[in-house]
Amino acid sequence: MVDFTLTDEQKDLRELAHNFAEKEIRPVAWEYDRDATWPQEIVEKAWEVGLMNAELPEEYGGPGLGLLSGCLIEEEMGWGCSGIGTSLMANGLAATPVILGGSEELKQQYLGMLTEEPKLASFCLTEPDAGSDVGGMKTRAVKKGDKWVISGSKCFITNGSHASWYTVYAKTDPDAGHRGISAFVVPRDADGVTVDKKEDKLGQRASDTALISFDEVEIPAGNLLGEENHGFKLAMMTLDHTRPGVAALGVGVARAAFEFASEYSKERVQFGVPIAMHQAVAFMIADMATKIEAARLLVWQSAVLLDQGRRNTLAASHAKRFAADAAMEVTVDAVQVYGGYGFIKEYPVEKLMRDAKIMQLYEGTSQIQRLVIAREILNPRPPDTELQTKQETEIQEKAQKEATPA
Numbered sequence: 001m002v003d004f005t006l007t008d009e010q011k012d013l014r015e016l017a018h019n020f021a022e023k024e025i026r027p028v029a030w031e032y033d034r035d036a037t038w039p040q041e042i043v044e045k046a047w048e049v050g051l052m053n054a055e056l057p058e059e060y061g062g063p064g065l066g067l068l069s070g071c072l073i074e075e076e077m078g079w080g081c082s083g084i085g086t087s088l089m090a091n092g093l094a095a096t097p098v099i100l101g102g103s104e105e106l107k108q109q110y111l112g113m114l115t116e117e118p119k120l121a122s123f124c125l126t127e128p129d130a131g132s133d134v135g136g137m138k139t140r141a142v143k144k145g146d147k148w149v150i151s152g153s154k155c156f157i158t159n160g161s162h163a164s165w166y167t168v169y170a171k172t173d174p175d176a177g178h179r180g181i182s183a184f185v186v187p188r189d190a191d192g193v194t195v196d197k198k199e200d201k202l203g204q205r206a207s208d209t210a211l212i213s214f215d216e217v218e219i220p221a222g223n224l225l226g227e228e229n230h231g232f233k234l235a236m237m238t239l240d241h242t243r244p245g246v247a248a249l250g251v252g253v254a255r256a257a258f259e260f261a262s263e264y265s266k267e268r269v270q271f272g273v274p275i276a277m278h279q280a281v282a283f284m285i286a287d288m289a290t291k292i293e294a295a296r297l298l299v300w301q302s303a304v305l306l307d308q309g310r311r312n313t314l315a316a317s318h319a320k321r322f323a324a325d326a327a328m329e330v331t332v333d334a335v336q337v338y339g340g341y342g343f344i345k346e347y348p349v350e351k352l353m354r355d356a357k358i359m360q361l362y363e364g365t366s367q368i369q370r371l372v373i374a375r376e377i378l379n380p381r382p383p384d385t386e387l388q389t390k391q392e393t394e395i396q397e398k399a400q401k402e403a404t405p406a
């Protein structure tokens, strides 16, 4: 049976997130955008009311909510301001590799840090010369006794200036391409870690995007996440978890633009009637609504698959690609509905158009999503391949056990 009804808990959570976005984020969002200031107060309040770290397991102090619940929060944050929303949600990107591959000790220490205080963590994959092509990274990790020594630079790191720790990807076998990458937890206060630059951006200006350098940074051997040289797999599994959330953020941006445009089209009069009465405008509003509905369904599908313990790689890329492109198209059309006023900063929609652009770029560009989709369709992997999730393995093992006579 397919049932799109949310549980009462999910409805309450969505209402909590919406009220927070309406009262705490919306009134200040355009100011934060203009000044590109860091929304520390909002981070603290969101943490206080339980809107951060939604998926951190209960044993480490988190609420242990499912991915669908996380996506409900993300849509509302995107509706409030996706720049502030990105700042609030980025802990999930850094924490997921720790949840998937960290030792019990690492989980207690680093996940606990995020749930005990309103602290932040960042995911450090991208480098100046290695974006879509992760295998080209130059950051190195070398084992010396009971330590790893990490050197290199990571760019465009969300929350990088404010993070207490980083999930860092580095080459441990430089000749093995993406099969020679490992992942590590690096504390911000380790010697040799520096925040070199905060980027000045087109959109999502309230979010922090930084260049981080690691100069001969020593960390304990136990800070390795998962197996040595399996970091690429961990990064891809992480993106399966987080792409639905980014897509949900995109749905929120699109919904905000759609609401502003619909209202404006009923108020603005040209040729003696509200512009909504002109079919060309009404059809733009109709197309916006359809794209938002379709994007949300893809988000929910990709999240529910993972909540059920099934691999969602294809669904997550469908959701991310479609919702990102929908957010861009809807916000561009919202500016069109506003006419010349849409281009003026005093009106709300130009910010949304600038904010939407990043949806097509971070966590895999729209082209990279299409690469994943094409690969999954043209060369489908059997379920027991290397990107299988832990949950999927558990379900398979359980099914095998049940099918095997005792």
Ligand SMILES: Cc1cc2nc3c(=O)[nH]c(=O)nc-3n(C[C@H](O)[C@H](O)[C@H](O)COP(=O)(O)OP(=O)(O)OC[C@H]3O[C@@H](n4cnc5c(N)ncnc54)[C@H](O)[C@@H]3O)c2cc1C
Pocket: 122, 123, 124, 125, 126, 130, 131, 132, 133, 155, 156, 157, 158, 159, 201, 209, 358, 361, 362, 363, 364, 365, 366, 367, 368, 371
């Ligand atoms: C605001 C912001 C926040 C970010 N946050 C983080 C973060 O927290 N952590 C992190 O690690 N990274 C982060 N990123 C980095 C982001 O994920 C990368 O920018 C993105 O993956 C693209 O890499 P690139 O910028 O090097 O572009 P490139 O890889 O150089 O791509 C340039 C263009 O070529 C296209 N292209 C590349 N290869 C192919 C191909 N094989 N086929 C078709 N087209 C291709 C791309 O789609 C794109 O249009 C962030 C970026 C920004 C701008």
